[in-house]
Amino acid sequence: MSKNFRRAGAALFVTALTAASLVACSSEQAPQGGGDGGGESAAASDTIVLGFSQVGAESGWRAANTKSIQDTLTKENGFDLKFSDAQQKQENQIQAIRSYIQQQVDVIAFSPVVETGWDAVLEEAKSAGIPVILTDRAVNSEDDTLYESFIGSDFVEEGKRAGEWAVEQYDGEGYKAVELQGTTGAAPMIDRQQGFADAIAGSDIEMIDSQTGNFTRTEGKQVMEGFLQKYDDIDLVFAHNDDMGLGAIEAIEAAGKVPGKDIKIITVDGVKDGMQALADGKINYIVECNPLLGPDLAEIAKKVVAGEAVEKRIVTQDEAFDQEAAKAALPDRQY
Ligand code: AHR
16 A cells, blocks of 8 residues: 555445456456557456546646556556546546446546536446546545545645645734635535635635636636736635646736735645745645545555455545745655
8 A cells, every 4th residue: 555645444345246246357358459569468367447537637736647547557557547538527527437337447437527416427337337436536425335435635624724824824914815716516626615714714814705717727817817806905815726826826926916925825736836836935835635646546446356345535645835845845746
């Protein structure tokens, strides 16, 4: 088990019968695209065919997450990875999952763009005997037998850490804050907003506006431009990810103000560009969200296919950085 993860004490989940039939299914499945002359016929029968539906390519975090998955779920590591990019559209993810069901892959994994609306397609996977692993984002479903395991960060905690730091630094100053939300209905948007709001409740930091920037730099910049036109007294921005924070920096500079000084900025993620802006004094604090989920996904997928017990919830451990910590961490930053 990779070291940088701690396990939540959730119930173990085994479906021995399903798993046994999956092992059979896996060994019957010929590896796809065999034009590379690998000559590994014995090992090939153990290859796990995994269909992964990614949210999109909206942020630096997402690029690092995709790389981690593609670098880990390799042929050498026993996988035949089928990867699709949903371009931040739920209908594309549902279509991809249905196609993986049709192809009778051994395991389906996906990072749901929004929390709700998954039950029907997950029922279809369950009826087909194909286990599902959630990575990064959760689904909001009453029926937790629709997936085997959920690997990812605690987003409420991330928002709470961001808010607690804001209170520590700025309570008593009467700060007016604005929020750049992630994609409407996405787990990290809902949870980070809640965590931050809970943490600043009771302080004199006032959230005066909150709008979605869809986790992208371009939309973060546009929304911040609107905020700056509407309010001339913004003291603090809480951006649900680095990319929107970086967009906000551009808007603040274009408005003739100094990001990190005239307007303080707190973000979530900790990708290289964000960490560089933090080290440069343009961002004030970043709560990390670890995108390197490939190793845990590989391990859980292997266990599920082998019929072994897996934990229902695996919580990724995240750090947090102020400007000095960012300077120290940057040289070794992997993403
Ligand atoms: O779900 C994780 C979030 O999605 C990251 O914080 C954000 O950058 C990404 O787009």
